[in-house]
Amino acid sequence: xxxxxxxxxxxxxxxxxxxxxxxxxxxxxxxxxxxxxxxxxxxxxxxxxxxxxxxxxxxxxxxxxxxxxxxxxxxxxxxxxxxxxxxxxxxxxxxxxxxxxxxxxxxxxxxxxxxxxxxxxxxxxxxxxxxxxxxxxxxxxxxxxxxxxxxxxxxxxxxxxxxxxxxxxxxxxxxxxxxxxxxxxxxxxxxxxxxxxxxxxxxxxxxxxxxxxxxxxxxxxxxxxxxxxxxxxxxxxxxxxxxxxxxxxxxxxxxxxxxxxxxxxxxxxxxxxxxxxxxxxxxxxxxxxxxxxxxxxxxxxxxxxxxxxxxxxxxxxxxxxxxxxxxxxxxxxxxxxxxxxxxxxxxxxxxxxxxxxxxxxxxxxxxxxxxxxxxxxxxxxxxxxxxxxxxxxxxxxxxxxxxxxxxxxxxxxxxxxxxxxxxxxxxxxxxxxxxxxxxxxxxxxxxxxxxxxxxxxxxxxxxxxxxxxxxxxxxxxxxxxxxxxxxxxxxxxxxxxxxxxxxxxxxxxxxxxxxxxxxxxxxxxxxxxxxxxxxxxxxxxxxxxxxxxxxxxxxxxxxxxxxxxxxxxxxxxxxxxxxxxxxxxxxxxxxxxxxxxxxxxxxxxxxxxxxxxxxxxxxxxxxxxxxxxxxxxxxxxxxxxxxxxxxxxxxxxxxx
Amino acid sequence: xxxxxxxxxxxxxxxxxxxxxxxxxxxxxxxxxxxxxxxxxxxxxxxxxxxxxxxxxxxxxxxxxxxxxxxxxxxxxxxxxxxxxxxxxxxxxxxxxxxxxxxxxxxxxxxxxxxxxxxxxxxxxxxxxxxxxxxxxxxxxxxxxxxxxxxxxxxxxxxxxxxxxxxxxxxxxxxxxxxxxxxxxxxxxxxxxxxxxxxxxxxxxxxxxxxxxxxxxxxxxxxxxxxxxxxxxxxxxxxxxxxxxxxxxxxxxxxxxxxxxxxxxxxxxxxxxxxxxxxxxxxxxxxxxxxxxxxxxxxxxxxxxxxxxxxx
Ligand code: HEM
Ligand SMILES: [Cu+2]
Ligand SMILES: [Cu+2]
Numbered sequence: 025x026x027x028x029x030x031x032x033x034x035x036x037x038x039x040x041x042x043x044x045x046x047x048x049x050x051x052x053x054x055x056x057x058x059x060x061x062x063x064x065x066x067x068x069x070x071x072x073x074x075x076x077x078x079x080x081x082x083x084x085x086x087x088x089x090x091x092x093x094x095x096x097x098x099x100x101x102x103x104x105x106x107x108x109x110x111x112x113x114x115x116x117x118x119x120x121x122x123x124x125x126x127x128x129x130x131x132x133x134x135x136x137x138x139x140x141x142x143x144x145x146x147x148x149x150x151x152x153x154x155x156x157x158x159x160x161x162x163x164x165x166x167x168x169x170x171x172x173x174x175x176x177x178x179x180x181x182x183x184x185x186x187x188x189x190x191x192x193x194x195x196x197x198x199x200x201x202x203x204x205x206x207x208x209x210x211x212x213x214x215x216x217x218x219x220x221x222x223x224x225x226x227x228x229x230x231x232x233x234x235x236x237x238x239x240x241x242x243x244x245x246x247x248x249x250x251x252x253x254x255x256x257x258x259x260x261x262x263x264x265x266x267x268x269x270x271x272x273x274x275x276x277x278x279x280x281x282x283x284x285x286x287x288x289x290x291x292x293x294x295x296x297x298x299x300x301x302x303x304x305x306x307x308x309x310x311x312x313x314x315x316x317x318x319x320x321x322x323x324x325x326x327x328x329x330x331x332x333x334x335x336x337x338x339x340x341x342x343x344x345x346x347x348x349x350x351x352x353x354x355x356x357x358x359x360x361x362x363x364x365x366x367x368x369x370x371x372x373x374x375x376x377x378x379x380x381x382x383x384x385x386x387x388x389x390x391x392x393x394x395x396x397x398x399x400x401x402x403x404x405x406x407x408x409x410x411x412x413x414x415x416x417x418x419x420x421x422x423x424x425x426x427x428x429x430x431x432x433x434x435x436x437x438x439x440x441x442x443x444x445x446x447x448x449x450x451x452x453x454x455x456x457x458x459x460x461x462x463x464x465x466x467x468x469x470x471x472x473x474x475x476x477x478x479x480x481x482x483x484x485x486x487x488x489x490x491x492x493x494x495x496x497x498x499x500x501x502x503x504x505x506x507x508x509x510x511x512x513x514x515x516x517x518x519x520x521x522x523x524x525x526x527x528x529x530x531x532x533x534x535x536x537x538x539x540x541x542x543x544x545x546x547x548x549x550x551x552x553x554x555x556x557x558x559x560x561x562x563x564x565x566x567x568x569x570x571x572x573x574x575x576x577x578x579x580x581x582x583x584x585x586x587x588x589x590x591x592x593x594x595x596x597x598x599x600x601x602x603x604x605x606x607x608x609x610x611x612x613x614x615x616x617x618x619x620x621x622x623x624x625x626x627x628x629x630x631x632x633x634x635x636x637x638x639x640x641x642x643x644x645x646x647x648x649x650x651x652x653x654x655x656x657x658x659x660x661x662x663x664x665x666x667x668x669x670x671x672x673x674x675x676x677x678x679x680x
Numbered sequence: 681x682x683x684x685x686x687x688x689x690x691x692x693x694x695x696x697x698x699x700x701x702x703x704x705x706x707x708x709x710x711x712x713x714x715x716x717x718x719x720x721x722x723x724x725x726x727x728x729x730x731x732x733x734x735x736x737x738x739x740x741x742x743x744x745x746x747x748x749x750x751x752x753x754x755x756x757x758x759x760x761x762x763x764x765x766x767x768x769x770x771x772x773x774x775x776x777x778x779x780x781x782x783x784x785x786x787x788x789x790x791x792x793x794x795x796x797x798x799x800x801x802x803x804x805x806x807x808x809x810x811x812x813x814x815x816x817x818x819x820x821x822x823x824x825x826x827x828x829x830x831x832x833x834x835x836x837x838x839x840x841x842x843x844x845x846x847x848x849x850x851x852x853x854x855x856x857x858x859x860x861x862x863x864x865x866x867x868x869x870x871x872x873x874x875x876x877x878x879x880x881x882x883x884x885x886x887x888x889x890x891x892x893x894x895x896x897x898x899x900x901x902x903x904x905x906x907x908x909x910x911x912x913x914x915x916x917x918x919x920x921x922x923x924x925x926x927x928x929x930x931x932x933x934x935x936x937x938x939x940x941x942x943x944x945x946x947x948x949x950x951x952x953x954x955x956x957x958x959x960x961x962x963x964x965x966x967x968x969x970x971x972x973x974x975x976x977x978x979x980x981x982x983x984x985x986x987x988x989x990x991x992x
Contacts, residue, residue, distance in 0.1 A: 121892040194889050200866060201849035201891060291867030291958020297850065298865070331749070334764035340774075362852060363863045364870045367793045374792065375785040382777040385734055389773040392741050397760040399751040410746060417738045421731035428784060430791040431723040433860020434709045437852055437887035503708040503856040507889040512898065515883070516706030 036188050044123070049186055078615040080164040081573060085171050086149030087468055090461065092175060093143035097454075099182065100139050101535055103131035108492070108528035111521050114513035124509035125192040126211065130185070132195030137219055138178040140315040140449070141226060143457040145174070147318060148233050148257050150464055154564035154571060155251050157242025157580050162235035164613040165661065170225040170232065172623030177222025180630050184214035188634070191215035194507065196304055197278070199289035199297040204282050210634050216279045217630035223268055223275070230264030233257055242563075244582035248342070251562045251585075252335060255342055256321025259349040260314045266353070267310035274303035283636060298363065305356035313352045316448065317345065319456020320387060323409045326459050327391050329558050330406035331398030334586060337390045344383030344390075351380045361429045362436050370429040377427035384420055388413060403558065404478045408459035411486050415451030419444060422497070437507075440500025443493045450489060458538075466552035470569045474545045481537035488530025495520035495527075561589035566600040568677045574610045574665060577602035577674050601679050602670075610665040616658075622651035708856035713882060713903070714875040715799040716859030719791055726787060730780050795859075798839040799875045805839040808832055809950040812844075812851035812864040812886060814934040815893025820950055826916040827923050829931070829940040830899045835909040836876050844870040845954050847932055852888035855901050861887050867958025869950075876903035896936040917943045 033039040039046065063069050076084060106127050110119040119127065149167070153160055161167050184190045191211035193202040202212050237258045241250070250258075277288040278300060287293040289300045328335045335341060357365060357373035391413065400406065422444040426432050435441050466472050499520050504511060511517055556565040563580060564571070566588045580600055584590050591597050629644020631637075674680045705711055712718045748757050798805050809820040819832040834840050844853050844864035854861035855874060862872040876882065886897035904912065923931075923942035928949060
C-alpha cells in the first residue's frame with residue numbers, strides 16, 4: 025500500500041524531485057484552502073457563482089481575463105527570474121538542465137498564450153462594446169464559452185508543474201524533440217492540450233469581436249469614425265481567424281503522433297518535421313502581431329487623450345494597421361531562414377519581413393506628431409506609452425536587422441534574438457497592456473490606480489528592462505546561444521549575464537510595485553465620480569464608471585470620430601445623456617452556468633488525454649457534447665429589463 | 681545619394697563597427713575569420729547604419745516633443761488640438777522607410793544568393809560531414825577517411841563544405857567567427873559553406889535546443905595550414921582507433937563527452953544515417969553521395985540519381 029502510494033507520489037506528484045516541488049505543493053494547497061476559507065467565511069459562494077462564474081456580461085468577462093492575465097504574468101515572471109538567476113554566473117548549480125528546460129518552456133508558452141492573449145482579450149471585452157456604443161458583444165454566451173475554454177486550458181497547462189511534470193521542448197516544441205521518442209513524459213501532452221483548448225476559445229473570440237465590430241456599431245459610427253483601438257481589435261480578430269487554425273492543426277497532428285502513433289512529423293514513414301515548423305510559424309508570426317496590434321490601439325487612444333489632440337493621420341493609421349495584418353502572413357519563414365529553403369525563398373521572406381517595418385515605422389511617426397502642438401500630460405498611461413516609443417523603435421530596428429536573411433544566420437537562436445523579441449513583446453505588448461490597464465481601470469472599477477506607486481513601478485520596470493535586455497544584444501554578438509542552462513566561463517559572457525540578471529530583478533521589483541499599487545488603490549485610490557477621469561475623447565467616457573450592466577440606456581447616434589471630445593468642447597454633453605421618453609425596455613442575455621461546466625468538461629477530457637486515460641477522456645468529451653446539446657434546448661436566452669428599471673438606475677447614477 | 685552622403689555613411693558605419701568590434705575580441709560575430717563571416721558582418725553593419733537613420737530621428741523627436749509640448753502653465757508653444765493632417769510629412773515617413781527597405785533588400789538578395797556558392801572557387805573544396813548526436817558532434821572526412829568528435833580540423837584558405845544531418849533531434853551548426861549557422865536535421869543533408877582565412881581555434885556550438893545535454897554541445901574548429909592539416913590527418917590515421925558500427929551505436933546513446941579522433945569509420949555511415957532517419961522517403965535525397973565521390977556509398981536498393989550534393 026505505502027509502496028503504491030510512494031510510486032504514485034513519485035510518478036505524478038514528483039515528490040522525488042525535492043524541495044522546489046514540495047514548496048510549491050504546500051503553497052498551492054495553502055492558496056486553495058485560503059480561497060475556499062474566505063469564500064465560505066464571508067458566504068460568498070453564491071455571489072461567486074451568480075455574479076462571476078455564470079456571467080455573460082462582457083465587462084465582467086473582461087475583468088476575469090484581466091485577473092487571469094496578471095496572475096499568469098506573475099507565474100511567467102517568476103519563471104523568468106528563476107532562469108535569470110540560473111544564468112547569473114557561469115556553471116551555476118541553482119537549476120539543473122531538466123528544470124531549466126521546463127522553466128523556459130513554461131515561461132515562453134505562458135507569456136505568449138496565457139498572459140498576452142488574455143490581456144488583450146481583457147481589453148477587447150472591457151472596451152470595444154463601450155467604444156462602439158453597443159450593449160454587449162455579438163454573441164455573449166459564446167464569449168463566456170471562450171473565457172472558460174481559455175481559463176481551463178491555462179489551468180490544465182499550469183497543473184503540469186505539480187502533477188506529472190512540465191513540458192520541456194521549448195515554447196515552439198519542434199518535433200522530433202517533442203515526439204514520443206525523445207520526450208516520453210506527459211509534459212508535452214499538457215502543452216498540446218492546454219494550448220489547444222484555449223486556442224479554440226481564442227478563435228471563437230476572434231469571430232465574436234469581428235461580428236461585434238461589424239454588426240453592433242451604434243448608428244452613425246461608420247468604419248472611418250471608429251476609434252483606433254477598435255480598429256486594432258478588428259485587425260487582430262481577422263488575423264486570429266486566419267492564423268489560429270494553423271496552430272490547431274499543428275497541435276492536433278503532433279498530438280496524433282504522440283498518442284495514436286501516426287507519423288506526420290517524423291521523417292520516418294514519409295512525414296516531415298519541417299511541416300510542423302511551417303504550420304507553427306504560419307500561426308506564430310501573425311500571433312506576435314495579434315498581441316501587438318491591440319497595444320498599438322491602446323497607444324493611439326492614450327496619445328490622443330493625453331496630448332489633448334486629434335490623432336495625427338488617422339487614415340494612415342488605419343491603412344498601416346491593415347497593411348501590417350496582411351503582410352505579416354507572408355513573413356513566417358524568417359523564423360527559419362537557416363533551414364535550407366533556398367536563396368529565392370529566403371530573399372522573398374526577408375524583404376517581406378523588412379516591409380512590415382514600414383507601416384510600423386509610420387505609426388511611430390504618427391504618434392509622435394499627434395503630440396506635436398498638443399499638451400502632454402504625464403499620467404501613468406501616457407508614461408508607459410512614451411516609454412514604448414524608444415523601446416519599440418529599437419526592437420523594430422533590430423527586427424529589420426534580423427530580417428536580413430544572411431545576417432540572421434548569425435543572430436538566429438542567439439541572445440540577439442532573445443533581446444529583440446523581448447524588446448518588442450515587453451516594450452510593445454506588456455507596456456501597451458499596462459498603459460491600457462491604467463487607462464481603462466477607472467472605467468472597470470470606478471477608481472484610479474495610485475500614481476505615486478505606479479511611478480515607482482514604472483521606473484523600476486523600465487530601467488530594469490534596459491539593464492536586462494541591452495546586454496543580451498551584445499551577448500548574441502559574442503556567440504551566446506539561447507536555451508543554455510550553463511555556459512562556459514571563458515567566453516567573456518560573465519559580466520553581461522550578471523548585469524542582465526540584475527535588470528531582471530529590478531523588473532521583478534517593478535511588478536511588485538504594481539501589485540502594491542493595486543492593493544493600495546482598492547482602498548485609497550482616487551474615486552472616479554465623473555466617468556471621465558482623463559478628459560477622454562470616445563464614447564466609453566460618456567458613461568459612468570463602472571458602466572451599468574446595459575451600458576447605454578439609449579444607444580447614441582454618432583456624428584463624429586472623437587464625438588465625446590467634440591461635444592465637451594462645444595458644451596453639448598447633454599446630447600449623450602438619456603432622456604426618459606427615449607428609454608425603452610432592454611433585452612439582455614441571461615446568465616448561464618453551461619460555459620463554465622463546458623470548460624470543466626474540456627479540462628477533464630484534456631486531462632484524460634494527457635495521461636492516455638481514455639475512459640476519462642471519453643467522459644470529458646461526453647460532457648462537452650452534453651453542454652452543447654443543452655444549449656440547443658435552451659429557448660429563453662434573454663430577459664427583458666423594463667424601462668422603469670433602467671430609468672431608476674440612471675437616476676441613481678445622476679444621469680437623469 | 682551624393683558621394684558626400686555615401687562617404688558619411690561609410691564613416692558612420694566604420695565607426696560603429698570599430699566601436700563594437702574594436703572594444704573586444706569577444707564579439708565573435710564582429711571578428712570574423714573568414715569570407716562568409718565577413719560578408720555577414722558587412723550586412724550587419726550596413727543594416728545597423730540604415731536602421732539608425734530611423735531610430736535616431738525618433739529619439740530626437742520624442743525628446744524634443746515631450747519637452748516642448750509638456751502641459752505646464754504658461755507654455756508658449758503652439759496648441760492646435762485639431763491639427764491632424766499633413767500630406768508632406770506623411771509622404772516623408774512613408775517614403776524614407778521604403779527607400780531604406782529597398783536598399784537593404786537589394787543587398788540582402790545579393791548576399792543571400794552569393795552565400796550559396798563556395799567562398800573561393802580556385803581551390804579544391806574540402807567536404808566534412810557533420811552529424812548531431814545526443815549530445816555531441818561527429819565529424820567525418822570522406823576525402824581523408826578519418827573522423828572526430830566535438831572538434832574538427834580544417835586547412836586555412838580552403839572552402840569547406842559542411843554537410844549536416846542529425847541522428848537525434850534537430851540541431852543547428854554554428855561557428856560564429858567563420859559564418860552563420862545552418863540546421864542539422866534528421867533524414868536530411870543540409871549544406872553550409874565556411875572558410876577560415878587565418879589559423880586559429882574557433883568556438884562552435886549547437887544553436888538549436890536538443891534536450892538536456894544541449895548546453896554541452898560545444899566544439900572547436902581548428903584551422904591550420906594545409907601542411908599541418910595533412911600531418912594531422914596522417915597522425916589521426918596512424919594513432920587513432922577505428923570507429924566501428926558498434927562504436928557508432930555507442931556514440932548515439934544520449935550522453936555528453938569530450939573530444940575523440942578516429943582513424944576510420946564505417947563506409948557510408950553518413951549516408952546511411954540520413955537514409956535510415958527518413959532520407960529514403962525523400963526523392964531528392966537519392967542523388968546524395970555525389971559530393972564525396974566515394975563508390976559504394978549508396979545503400980542497397982537506392983536509386984542513383986545524377987546531381988551534386990545535398991538537396992535544397
Ligand atoms: C521580466 C521579464 C522577462 C524576463 C527577465 C525574461 C527572461 C527570459 C529568459 C531568461 C528566457 C530564456 C532564454 C533561454 O534560455 O533561451 C526567456 C525566453 C522567452 N521569453 Fe522571456 N522574459 C521576460 C518576459 C517575457 C515576456 C513578457 C514574454 C512574452 C510576452 C516573453 C516571452 C519569451 C519567450 C517566447 C521565450 C522563449 C522560450 C523558449 O525558448 O521556448 N518573456 N525569457
Ligand atoms: Cu515572425
Ligand atoms: Cu529540411
